Amino acid sequence: MNHFYGKSFLKECDFTAQELNYLIDFSLHLKKMKKNNIPHKYLEGKNIALLFEKNSTRTRSAFTVAANDLGAHPEFLGKNDIQFGTKESVADTAKIIGSMFDGIEFRGFLQENVEELAKYSGVPVWNGLTDEWHPTQMIADFMTLKEEFGSLAGLTLVYVGDGRNNMANSLLVTSAMLGVNIHIAAPKDLQPAKEVQSLAKKYAKESKANILITEDVKTAVKNADAIYTDVWISMGEDIDYAKRISQLLPYQINKELLAATGKKHTIVLHCLPAFHDKNTIMGKKLAEQFKVSELEITDEVFLGKQSRVFIEGENRLHSIKAIMAATLSELFIPEEYFD
Structure with a gap:
């Protein structure tokens, strides 16, 4: 059957x-x-x-x-x-x-x-x-983690950036369901909605997953097996771009943040597309307007040996x-x- x-x-x-x-x-x-x-x-x-x-x-x-x-x-x-x-x-x-x-x-x-x-x-x-x-992205993401580490048990996944979007919601709840420790680092006003947090906590109680939601990005990434991010500005979102970029730049995945995990084998994930360079019309426009050449992830990390974004995409x-x-x-x- x-x-x-x-x-x-x-x-x-x-x-x-x-x-x-x-x-x-x-x-x-x-x-x-x-x-x-x-x-x-x-x-x-x-x-x-x-x-x-x-x-x-x-x-x-x-x-x-x-x-x-x-x-x-x-x-x-x-x-x-x-x-x-x-x-x-x-x-x-x-x-x-x-x-x-x-x-x-x-x-x-x-x-x-x-x-x-x-x-x-x-x-x-x-x-x-x-x-x-x-939800379909979640199966690919946790498949990528299992492919990399052999098992999901005891892993720590850290999401950094805009914590109120669909990716943060899904990663928080799915990690809690599967017993994967989930940390979300985001500014106070960009953290997951209370009802999403409550749902995740209910599942974490059963699975014994550890949940941490904090503004302190360095604390969040300590001992991370994987760090995950998403775009800071979603399609059609009516926001103050300058404020959002300024607010989230401390949450950028760069080599310093990767080093702060304290682990050599931390992998980097991104659901894509990513603003990691100026090779797109929007990327170039944002770079010129706000004097930043990279947003949620640096080009060095995105294309580096710890990145699994293209394997994740294929998955x-x-x-x-x-x-x-x-x-x-x-x-x-x-x-x-x-x-």
Whole structure:
């Protein structure tokens, strides 16, 4: 039987810690199959709708290649192809798309939209990112940690920067679920919402994970096995850029912060894209305007030997493939795995 069959993945706590661990292990297995050119067409003949209100390089590429590798046909529908809340309600869209497709990926703004898609479509729905959560990214991230360290038990993951965004939320809750110590270093007004902290603390009580949320970045990174960051300015965010950059520069991942871990083998993660140089239009504009050539991470660290950002990026493919295969195919998964 398949424990996951027909289920949606809208936020991390849709699944148990055991189920998340299974998806991580299955991702690693599928990566080996891909590298060894072993076919794994678990979704032969299926059709997958990819709904994108927000653009993405990695999420779109990963879902497209994953669907093709699994034998399914992906169909991309961008923001001009879906009419959520303008010409058609989410519920009406869900019913139609669910009648034509076997599974739906959604990447957009409102968590309630992906929840409504799952409620009315009648097919598995996968959250490729909303303003609140980024669950598919989590399987790739913890897969990368397990690949690097062999086990998740006892690891310490530190997130630095804007602690109120979807990445910080997801990393905080997922770490707490999986028993990974999680530290978040962020200015007081950029720390995770109280309800997200409460949810994480509930899981940490069960898993024995240590949670630390602090303004003191040097204390946070001590003994870190991995340091993680994300962009400081999100797409379309209406903020004072100068204030945000000034506020977060002390939380930049640079060689000094990496040295402050006290460990030689600390790795660096970033969900990408990253402002690590001036080789983008926005990066150049910000550099000229605010006299900074690098933002959340320095180029030296981003391209350095401790960086795993490109492995992490590739792992989006294998992890998304595992999520799709587990929830949409009739794989045999022994039930005792979840006992």
